[in-house]
Amino acid sequence: MASTGHALPDTGARTTLPWSGDPLLDAKLTVPAAPRAHVARHRLLDGLSAGAAGPLTLITGPAGTGKTTLAAAWARSGGPPGPVAWLTLDMYDRTPGVFWSYVVEALRRALPRLPDGIGMPSAPGDAGTSLLTRLAAATERLPAPVVLVLDGFEKVAGRRVPAGLEFLLEHAGPLWRLVITSRVDPLLPLHRYRAEDRLTEIRGADLAFTPHEVAVLLRRHDLRPPEDVVQALTRRTEGWAAGLRLCALAMGRTDDPAAFVRSLVSSEQVVSGYLLAEVLDAQSAATTELLLRTSVLDRLHPDLANALGGGGDAEAILARLTRENAFVEPVPGTTWCRVHPLFAEVLRTQLRIRHPGLAPRLHARAARWLAGAGCVTEALEHAAQAGDWQYATWLALRQLLVGSLLATPEAERVAGAFAGMPSSVPGAEPALVAAACRLARQDRAGCRTHLAAAERARDERRPAGPHPRGTDPQPHPEVALTHALLRLLCGPGDGERGEHDGVGAHGPHRGGRGDGDVGGDGDGGDGRRLRAAEEAARAVSDLQRQLPAGLVRVHPEIEALRLHGLARAFLGAGRLGEARHLGAEAVDACTTDATLPLRHRALGLLALAESAEGALTSAEDHALRALALTEGQGVGPDQCSGAGYLALAVVVVERDEREDREAAHRRLEQALACPDVPDDPVLAAEAAVLRARLELSRGRWEAALGALPGPGAAGERWPAQRLALTRAVVALARGDHRAAIAAVHDVPADGPAPLIALAGAHLVAGRPDRARRLLDRACGSPRLSLPDRVAAQLVRAHAAVLADDRTTAQRLLVDALDAARPERLRRPFTDAGPWLRHLLGGIDGTAAAPARGAWLTARGGAALPCPVTPLSGREREVLGCVQRMMTVDEIAAELTLSVNTVKTHLRSVYRKLGVSRRRDAVERARELHVL
Amino acid sequence: MRYEFRVTGDVSRLLSEAFPELRTEPARRETLFFGTVSDEAHLYGLLARFQDLGLRVEEMRRLPE
Known part of the structure; x- marks a missing residue:
């Protein structure tokens, strides 16, 4: 069916709007044709x-x-x-x-x-x-x-x-x-x-309409009433264009137009009601029935009208109504048409009154016709209005709409269609769609609950008894793919954090492994989690290959979601290198406008992984790109991810630029306002770590500890480790090495960072040999990040200071400074303690450390390479005026420039700073020290 | 919350039936619509519906509960 509806010339331009799938796109972008009898x-x-x-x-x-x-x-x-x-x-x-x-x-x-x-x-x-x-x-x-x-x-x-x-x-x-x-x-x-x-x-x-225009309009309809009739009509309709057209139509049908006008003028009724009744009553029974039945549609197609039981001659009826130009308007260049809103509302009401209970059945039929015509989202909305959830969910799954729901600007519409779905709808497919809707709202726990329900329903559907495995009815690949994708994306549940995990790794039995050790439990619950994620990702890949190539091509977000989910799983396991690699691949997979929301999220995740690895410049760049996509673009506030904001705050904290503490606070608040930060354990832990770090930098230890949730609060390895190590830092800052060691023992993970933290604590506790052994183990790790490397050097330097070997201490410090300088990574030096200040400052200029450490104390990034194109002098002046809240006109007057020149400078400033609002420009410029 | 809308002219049944949630009462050269409005969105939806049907709202007020 339905070939005429989307037989539009394929201009190729539609490829820029891949989520649309709307055959009426051309009509939206075309100047509408003049109505018949146009004045x-x-x-x-x-x-x-x-x-x-x-x-x-x-x-x-x-x-x-x-x-x-x-x-x-x-x-x-x-x-x-x-x-x-x-x-x-x-x-x-x-x-x-x-x-x-x-x-x-x-x-x-x-x-x-x-x-x-x-x-x-x-x-x-x-x-x-x-x-x-x-x-x-x-x-x-x-x-x-x-x-x-x-x-x-x-x-x-x-x-x-x-x-x-x-x-x-x-x-x-x-x-x-x-x-x-x-x-x-x-x-x-x-x-x-x-x-x-x-x-x-x-x-x-x-x-x-003026009386003159009314007269012209009537003449176009071959009506030439006397002047007083024209005047009366104009007065009665108050020049209302739609009313006048209806009048012309009614007058054309009657033998005595003057009598029609007289009765209209003398009626006390509202003009619209009077005319609507006139026009509707004049229609034949077949036409009325067609109009009533199609009133459930926003726009009509002859085939669709016939499918709704219009009697088979919808094309002729619609053509006549269009020709008469009363209330049916053609959509230019297509065989579709629209009913004037004035009538649509009345027709819907009359359908309800004359055929109670028919509307849902019509919606259900329209859904099937529209799905066949490729208007999937519209079909979904009609199925939802019909309450036909089995069909709606079947359609959504077969068309891979879960991808759209999770990653594209179309999400709002798809989610809206399912907003009214009751939880009582039985079956695996409704449960899968419900799970996807929860995930789209960043509710991972809800997603997991519905996924479990979907699995139960699927298992019940399989025939019980001694059927050989091969005869099990296999779910469609689209359904299986959606299932695997949701498994991957909703991540591990808190309930799944089992006894194999970190919780068991810090019991008393650990004493047997040597009290200086940390849990080497390299493959506990986290290993299982990561394997499960990799398995799900592989399943998505395999299933994609089983699907028609055309379907996969119009859903590039599926592959991007797969990469993003995998990157997130690796980040949760603390495998930063893989997380970065996959995150970058996910960003690259988001090539269309439709995948902008996902690109935003993937950039944020990438930035966060980079910030943890100490790649601060790159993290800042990616985070800013992520944020740029949120301003007036495809990413709405409900789809906004806090990962980018967190990464920016981490960058500030890692660089420890004191005057930017406010910026870090602001970024943290912005992150917390995003729906995914409280929900995602990795992001939630990062937010807590940042809060604690900011409190610590003000010397508020209690508040810093209070900001960190207790051990075992985070299920995954990486967030648990971040929290525990931060607790250790706070403990060391107040000189409590015992508490620091205990905190590190809470860490369930492997990796060098806990070993280095432990080494620092043991050194302070007077056990330099143990510290050295731990450092040697840490530095042998292939996963040593830049902050780890710098921190390890500093612990060694501290050990040398304590051993009174200042030459070695200096050499080690210089190494650490050289390693940290390119990224301006100051935080490990601040964490190290007061001994460092003596080493840096207490030696005369012949030593290398003070000179090479100049960047450490030189505050602000103005002298350092700026991540954005530098502003010109004029641009800086204009921005200075913006900071003083001046309008464009005032700036022009102040700087004796033309308004347009000021605007040009402003645009250039926005472009260079990657912002699109005045306030953001000022903020960003302050952060970069260009103001 | 309950609202009353005063609309110009006699409103025929064809039009008033488009407001199944409101009751109507004819007044001199005017028609009163009144009933329970569930929230702000409903209120603006009603105003848009009046406009869609070519009805002019003369006055609108919230009724005491």
Whole structure:
């Protein structure tokens, strides 16, 4: 069925919107055709042309006042000062990622020579700058004016899209023009725009038809009533365009138009109700039935209408209704059409009253038709409205929509469809989808519960008894893949932290292994966990190969999710090298706009792994790229990951830049506001470690200890180790080496870091030989990270100081300084204790250490290589003004520059700093010491 | 919370049936809609529905419980 619906020319442009799958994309980006009997309204067209001399024109008015018709007529006329990019909005476009992709696509169609790379944040060289900044920069280079029309802006409810638009209006080049049609005033600072004379408005009263326009409209319908009838009609309808069209239609049907007008004028009824009844009553029974049954749809297709029981001649009926131009409008370039919202609401109500209980059945049928036509998300929504959860979940799994749910801007819509699914729906497939929905909300525990339910349901379904294994009904590969992917991503549960794990490794029996040792339990619960994760990841790979190549190709997020899940598992096990490698692969696998949210998460994870390995410059860079994707892009607040914020805070703490402690605090707070930080044990532990570190740097030991959850609170190896080692650092800072040793004994893991911490404690406790043995073991590890290496050198240096061997101590210190310098890794030196200060400062200039340690005490990073392109002098001046809260106009006056030059400088500042907001620019500049 | 909406003109059944959650009462050249509004989202949804159907809200007020 349904071939005509999506027989659109494949322009290839759709590949930039792979999550859409919407055959009506072309229609959204096309200027709508003029309705039959269109009236050219010159006073309004001229108003629009005048408005387009300035940056913003707003057309507002209630439904059916002719906003779209006017904007479209203007776009087709010679009025616009340049090419027109048109975008018809619908309620699914309120996700910024979706909205801005459409905007870029609309511009690309209007301007063949739009600079490349605007919509492709993954393109090399664009990293760290947000799409909005790049869009603003692109408008700067426009050769001639360009008009963007956003039709139906009231449908993008919420603040996120208007906020981005406000930024663009503020920073776009002088040839950029915006026209907005909306039923309600958009959430833009219209007052300010009015005061600055940057806004042209065409409002409801302007849109009302004048008697002259009414007469023209009626003439187009071959009606020539006398002047007084025209006047009466105009008064009665208050010039309401939709009402006048209905009048013309009703008058055309009757033999006595004047009588119709008389009875309309004398009626006390609301115009819309009166006319709706007139028009609906005039339809044949078959037409009425068709309209009622199709009222469950947002838009109609003849085949779909027939599938809903329209009687088989839907095409003819719809063609007639479209021709009559009453309330059915064609979607240009397609065989689809839309019913005017005025009628849609009434028809839905009448369906409910005349055919109670039919609506769910119609939704269920529509779902199947739409799924067959490739409109999967829409199909899902209809199945949900039908309450047909078995079908909805089956469809979601077969179409690999779990990937979309977990990683793409489409997630909101898919999650919305399943929001109403009751937990009582039986079966493995509903349980799998419920698990995915929980994971999408960062609820790993809930995900695991539903996964377990899915496994139980699956096992029950298998025939019991002595069937040979091979005859078990195998689940479809799509379902099995979803299952394996969810297993991988939801990670190990706290309940699965067994006695084989770290908890058992610090009991009294450990004394037998020598009191200086740490748990060498290299393959306990953590080994099992990692193996399980690797197994699940392998299953996902294998199953992907069993699926049709086309299905896999449209879901690149599955492979990216697989890599990300595996990277996360390795990080949880403390295998930083593998975590980095896989994290980078996951980032590279996110190549489309649709995978931006996942790219954001993968970058954050990568940055966190790097920050733990001491690769601070790289960690900072990746974390900033992760954050750049959250501003006005595909990543909404609910999909935001705290990993990048945490990595930035770790970088600050590791560099121990005192004046930046506030920045670390701020980053930590931002991280805690992200939904995944409390839920993910690795992130939660990192947040606790940071809090403790910040308290410790103020000398508040108790508060530092209070910030750390007790031993055994974190199930996985890596977070448990991070927490225990931080406890040891706090204990050593207050001189309690016994407590430090006890804390390290809590560490369930192998790896060099616990050995080094223990060595430090034993050294302070007066056991240098044991310390040396531990260090030798630690330094033999292939997993020695930079902070480990530096810390080990410092313990050795300390040992040398205690042995009164200052020459060796100096040599070791110089080695440590040289190793730490490229990353400005100061934290191990701060942790080391007061002896270091004597060694550094107490020797005269002939020694190498003080000179080479200059960077250690030189605070601030201004003299050091900056991770961003340096700002020019002018840019710095402009940024200084921004810091003083000056407006663009004030800055221009202050620096005697033109407003546009100031804007150019600002855009350049934003680009270099990788931000898209004034406040962020100031903050970022402070962090980088460029202000 | 209970609300009352005062809408211009006589509203026919065809239109008032689109508000199954509200009761209507004709007044002079006006129609009163009143009933329980579950939350803010519902309230704005109702206002949008009035607008969709070409109805003009003259006045809206919250009724004492």
